[in-house]
Amino acid sequence: MASTTTQQHRRRAILQLAILLLASQAAMLSAAGACESATFPAGKSYTTCSDLPTLGATLHWTYDAADSSLSLVFTAKPAATGGWVAWGINPTGDGMKGAQTLIAFKQTGAYVVNTYNLTGYGPLGAASTPIAYEATELAADDGADGTMRLYGKLQLPKGMVTVNHIWQVGSAVASNAPAKHAFGQENLDAKGSLSLTGADAPEAAPAPVAGAPLSGESGDMETQAASSPAPSGGKPSPSPSAAAYASSPVLIVLLALAGFLAIV
Numbered sequence: 001m002a003s004t005t006t007q008q009h010r011r012r013a014i015l016q017l018a019i020l021l022l023a024s025q026a027a028m029l030s031a032a033g034a035c036e037s038a039t040f041p042a043g044k045s046y047t048t049c050s051d052l053p054t055l056g057a058t059l060h061w062t063y064d065a066a067d068s069s070l071s072l073v074f075t076a077k078p079a080a081t082g083g084w085v086a087w088g089i090n091p092t093g094d095g096m097k098g099a100q101t102l103i104a105f106k107q108t109g110a111y112v113v114n115t116y117n118l119t120g121y122g123p124l125g126a127a128s129t130p131i132a133y134e135a136t137e138l139a140a141d142d143g144a145d146g147t148m149r150l151y152g153k154l155q156l157p158k159g160m161v162t163v164n165h166i167w168q169v170g171s172a173v174a175s176n177a178p179a180k181h182a183f184g185q186e187n188l189d190a191k192g193s194l195s196l197t198g199a200d201a202p203e204a205a206p207a208p209v210a211g212a213p214l215s216g217e218s219g220d221m222e223t224q225a226a227s228s229p230a231p232s233g234g235k236p237s238p239s240p241s242a243a244a245y246a247s248s249p250v251l252i253v254l255l256a257l258a259g260f261l262a263i264v
Contacts (some may be wrong), residue, residue, distance in 0.1 A: 034058055039099070040073065041141070054186040057086065057167050068158050074102075074150045075143050079171035084178045085148045088118075089156075090164045091132060094191055097121070099166050100131035104140035104150040107176045113138035113150060115256040126176035160165070166191045196255040209221060 035049035046060035057076035063069075074087035085210040088101030099118045104111060107126070116133050134155040143149045156163075167190045170181040181187055198257040 024205070035060060038075065038143075040149075046073065050194070052190075053166060053192065054189045055167065055169055055188075057085075057169075059165075059167075059194075061196065063198075063199070063242065065161070068156045068160065070154045070156055071137070072152055072154070074167060075147050076081070076167065076169050077145070077147045079169045079182060080174060081146075083169060083171045084173060085150055086114075086166075086170075086178070087150060089133070089154070090127045090166055090191075094164045094193070096099060096166055096168070096191075100133055100150050102135065102138065102150055103178050104148055105170075105173045105178055111140040114141050123180070124177045124212065147158050161196050163194055163196065164191070165194045206228070 005103075005111035034056075035051045038049070038058060038060065040060075041047075045062075049058060049060040052059055055076055057074065059072065061070055061072040064071075072087070074085065074163045076085045079083055081182075084103055086101055086103040088099040090096070090099040092098035096118055097120070101116045101118055102113055102123070103116060106112070107202045109215050115131045117131050118125055118130050135152055136155075137151060137153040139151040141149050168187065170178050172179040194222055
């Protein structure tokens with residue numbers, strides 16, 4: 001009888017240890033951030049990522065200093081089914097007005113990514129308008145848990161390594177164009193300063209490029225005015241094998257515990 005009781009106590013202690021290990025692993029994955037655990041279709045990978053501070057959004061990117069190009073994927077959940085997601089760079093300020101923006105949404109059932117130069121506060125049109133940077137490789141698809149992924153590549157001016165960027169989500173598309181977004185605090189705070197090299201450095205955002213196109217359809221994505229924070233860097237995006245390796249020690253311990261329980 002005493003032996004049976006001792007075995008029960010031992011098993012209970014081992015099970016409690018296993019639960020603690022699992023909780024610890026979950027906490028580690030949570031601390032790592034959503035951007036580090038993201039996966040993309042074959043052929044798409046990025047060197048740096050950042051969990052953006054609002055709207056549950058993430059940004060992955062690769063900045064090629066040699067040719068001043070920025071390849072990126074912005075991921076966020078639209079405010080409602082049938083909505084849209086947007087990301088852009090503002091070369092003239094820190095809000096939405098003046099932003100050179102990419103917006104992903106569906107037109108007649110198929111994803112499109114339009115470019116918009118947000119020169120004002122009027123409604124957006126169904127067609128793209130010119131922006132200050134050459135935009136290529138534009139695409140969008142469905143991500144996990146109802147998110148939408150916006151892909152693109154921007155050709156930036158030489159030496160532009162710190163930018164003011166904005167992001168946003170909307171709930172509807174009307175007449176094949178993104179409809180007005182909400183103005184909750186999360187929406188108003190969806191902006192920041194980003195170091196494209198991934199380093200945290202107190203650099204100012206670059207001045208507008210002379211001769212850059214500033215005409216186009218007006219937008220209604222304006223946010224509150226606020227002082228620009230110091231540029232934030234990103235985190236190196238781990239490879240899938242690195243993520244698997246990080247969790248393997250816990251799995252080994254759990255298997256050992258399971259074997260021990262089978263013996264006792």
